[in-house]
Amino acid sequence: MNPTATPEKARIVILISGSGSNMVAIADAVKAGDINADIAAVICNRPEVAGLQKARDRDLDTAVLDHKGFTTREAFDQALMELIDSYDPDLVVLAGFMRILTPAFTAHYHGRMLNIHPSLLPKYQGLNTHQRALDAGESEHGVTVHFVTEELDGGPVAIQAVVPVYDGDDALSLQKRVQVQEHVIYPIAVKWFTEGRLTLSQGTARLDGQPLPDHGLQLRS
Structure with missing residues (x-):
């Protein structure tokens, strides 16, 4: 070699x-x-x-x-x-x-497919996440990158970005602020995976061999 x-x-x-x-x-x-x-x-x-x-x-x-x-x-x-x-x-x-x-x-x-979802999973799986967060009176919202499993939007989480919900937000303004963070955290997760740092083992997302918490690594804007 x-x-x-x-x-x-x-x-x-x-x-x-x-x-x-x-x-x-x-x-x-x-x-x-x-x-x-x-x-x-x-x-x-x-x-x-x-x-x-x-x-x-x-x-x-x-x-x-x-x-x-x-x-x-x-x-x-x-x-x-x-x-x-x-x-x-x-x-x-x-x-x-x-x-x-x-x-x-x-x-x-399995273990080699990632997805991005515009909510702080496990909250608001599925569609219309921004309006649902507003309707629920959430003070925080965000976006999640996770491994894909059979459960819709339910795989182990790698990383999340948390954004505040402001008075006067509507679904569009919240979506735009969340999308900025999508473009930050998805390249991070892909980088981790391609470097062999992010893995899925025994149903748990791991970074550098250590189990990540259920919400993954969280970034706050």
Whole structure:
């Protein structure tokens, strides 16, 4: 073994469904050298969304697999697995990928698939998180990066960013403030994973071998 050999870079596949803002944050961190990895592909389940052009503008390989062309969720997920695996990724990143995934899919990528969710999980799984937080009178809200498991938005948490809820906030103003933090913490989690620091073991997210608390590492803005 050559002790001076450069380790192979981790290969990342990013899945998007829309604007791709988190994909851009990760891609820009890779380009800047903050994440030592290669983005093997950006895959989208909807043709001609803005995120695809943003990926092309960054000279990233893109692929479209339109879920409307499949009669069942299982058939789509099987085709998606085959497409993802053709790029031989070390990590699959869900960046605004708006699909509920089948158990077979999540099991296939167990321990090597991350998702970002706009709430402080386990609060507000699912949709409309910002309005639900406001309706509940929360004083804090935020965003979570977690490992993907069969439970929707229920996998072990790696990192969260906490933002205050201000008087006069509406869902849009809160969303914008949360999204700023999304673009901070998702590249951090991806960096940790590609460096071998972030792992999933025995149902627990671990950083540098140490179990993370249920809320993961928390950053406050």
